[in-house]
Amino acid sequence: MTASKTLIALGVMATFSSTAFAADYNVYGKAEVQIADTDKGLMRYTKAGTQIDAPFSRIGIKGDHKLSDSLKVVFKYEVQVKGFENDDTKSPFSSRNTYVGLAGNWGTLVVGRNDTRFKYSEGKVDQFNETQGDIAQILPGQDRLGDTLTYSSKTYNDLSFSFTYAPKDDASNEETGFAATAIYGDRALKAKPYYISLSHTDSLNNLVATRVVAAYKFDAFQLGAIVQDSENLDGSKSGTGYLVSASYKTGSWVPKIQLGKDSSKLRHAEEATQWTLGTDYILDKQTNLYALVTQLDLESDDDTSIAVGMKYKF
Numbered sequence: 001m002t003a004s005k006t007l008i009a010l011g012v013m014a015t016f017s018s019t020a021f022a023a024d025y026n027v028y029g030k031a032e033v034q035i036a037d038t039d040k041g042l043m044r045y046t047k048a049g050t051q052i053d054a055p056f057s058r059i060g061i062k063g064d065h066k067l068s069d070s071l072k073v074v075f076k077y078e079v080q081v082k083g084f085e086n087d088d089t090k091s092p093f094s095s096r097n098t099y100v101g102l103a104g105n106w107g108t109l110v111v112g113r114n115d116t117r118f119k120y121s122e123g124k125v126d127q128f129n130e131t132q133g134d135i136a137q138i139l140p141g142q143d144r145l146g147d148t149l150t151y152s153s154k155t156y157n158d159l160s161f162s163f164t165y166a167p168k169d170d171a172s173n174e175e176t177g178f179a180a181t182a183i184y185g186d187r188a189l190k191a192k193p194y195y196i197s198l199s200h201t202d203s204l205n206n207l208v209a210t211r212v213v214a215a216y217k218f219d220a221f222q223l224g225a226i227v228q229d230s231e232n233l234d235g236s237k238s239g240t241g242y243l244v245s246a247s248y249k250t251g252s253w254v255p256k257i258q259l260g261k262d263s264s265k266l267r268h269a270e271e272a273t274q275w276t277l278g279t280d281y282i283l284d285k286q287t288n289l290y291a292l293v294t295q296l297d298l299e300s301d302d303d304t305s306i307a308v309g310m311k312y313k314f
Contacts, residue, residue, distance in 0.1 A: 023073075025063025032057050033084070034309035036132065042303035043296050044267075046132050054084035055309075056130040058096055064103065074108060075100045097144065107153040113146040117162040118179040118211065121199035123187045125215050125224030127245040127256040132305045133276030133294040139241045140230050140266040143205045158192060159184050166204060175233065177204035189217045206233045207266070220249040230264040239264030239271070254280040270299040287312045 034053045041048030045055065060078030067073060076097055083092030099112030118141045126135045136142035145166060152162040164179040179201035186192035195215040202208050208231050215224035224245045231238030241262030247254055261273045278292030291308045 023063050023065040025061055027059070027061050028314060029059035029081075030057055030311065030313050032309060032311045034131075034307050036305055036307035038132070038303065038305040040301070040303045042268075042298065042301060043132050043294075043305055044137055045134065046305055046307075054082065057081045057084065060096070071102060071104045073100065074103045074110060076110075095146070098146075099150070101150075105154070107151060109149070109151050111149050113144060114148055114150045114164070116141070116143050116145055116148070116164045116179045116201060116204055117150065117152075117181040118164070118199045118201040118204070118209065119143055120162065121181045121183070121197040121211055121213055122226065123195045123197060123213055123215055123224070124189055124222075125213055125226055125243065125245055127224075127247055127258050128276050128278065128292060128294070131276075131292060131294075131309075132307060133258060133274065133278070133292060135226070135243055135260060136267070137296065138260050138262040138267050138272040138274050139226070139228055139243065140207055140262075140264065141201055141205075141209050141211065141228070143207075145204065158186075164201075164204065175203040178202055179204055189215060189222065193217045203233060207231075208233060222247045226260075228262075230262070230266055232266060237265050239266075252282045254282065256280070268296075268298055273297045286314060 032055055034055050035050070036046055036053060037050045038046045038048055058078055058080045060076060062076040065073040076099055078096040078098060079093045080096050081093060095113055097114050099110040099114050101108060101110030122135065128134060147166060149165045150162065153160050160183045162181050166177040168176045179199065181197055181199040183195070183197045185195040187195055189195055193216060195213070197213045199211045200209070209228060211226060211228040213226050215222065226243040228241045230241060239262060241260065241264060243258065243260035245256065245258040247256035256278060258276045263271045265271060274294060274296045276292055276294035278290060281289040283289065287310070289310050293304070293306045296303045
């Protein structure tokens with residue numbers, strides 16, 4: 001941990017009891033600024049006209065505390081920071097992943113607000129994550145839910161398993177909800193060049209869906225694909241969606257492209273197709289500039305957004 005991170009972390013933890021200082025923790029976050037010009041404002045995450053925004057900027061603290069050689073407490077408290085924007089002066093924060101739990105040789109079990117394991121299964125396929133081109137623009141199931149229990153196994157021979165459970169009263173409908181995901185390979189595409197996942201969700205946020213994800217990285221190229229079958233809980237809306245993405249790193253530049261389509265009408269009232277083209281310019285491991293253009297095509301209308309921005313992770 002750098003000296004600056006240590007000072008920040010000590011300030012955040014100052015109100016905790018003295019035993020908390022035995023924990024191994026880290027303060028982290030993302031500061032981002034974006035200038036976007038959007039045609040009609042049909043897209044999620046942006047408005048019509050020219051906007052200065054801080055998309056999904058956040059700050060959090062995460063860590064663990066050793067209880068024994070085989071057991072430790074794990075925790076994360078994270079909020080989205082929206083105070084950058086004039087419209088959010090009175091409500092500058094919103095909830096993100098916030099949980100506490102236990103970890104051991106048997107895996108990790110946490111309780112609180114967390115990405116469902118269905119959302120988690122996307123891996124690094126989404127080349128325009130947390131922008132107007134995010135896969136959540138057209139694919140359902142990208143949910144972060146409170147009052148959930150999440151279990152994640154250890155990885156054995158590149159294979160791991162995880163599970164989200166929400167009691168009936170907290171599943172956003174009248175049924176107990178769950179999501180189960182099996183993963184083969186490396187989700188981050190660092191230790192291994194391949195990633196495959198199979199995920200199913202039932203009754204979480206009124207959705208029943210199955211998703212297959214695959215990604216492969218070789219040299220400077222990265223390719224990814226998602227195929228998903230979705231329907232709402234009462235079966236009145238259903239359909240199939242897919243997404244393909246590709247990127248290529250050349251020096252400091254990372255040009256990338258993504259195309260998605262969904263017929264379920266669960267994210268928009270009509271069948272939706274979206275393509276996004278853009279590039280990152282990497283200044284260092286924590287900082288990059290980016291530019292993108294994305295178009296959303298519905299059956300009766302369409303929308304286009306052009307954006308440039310800077311992202312800094314700490």
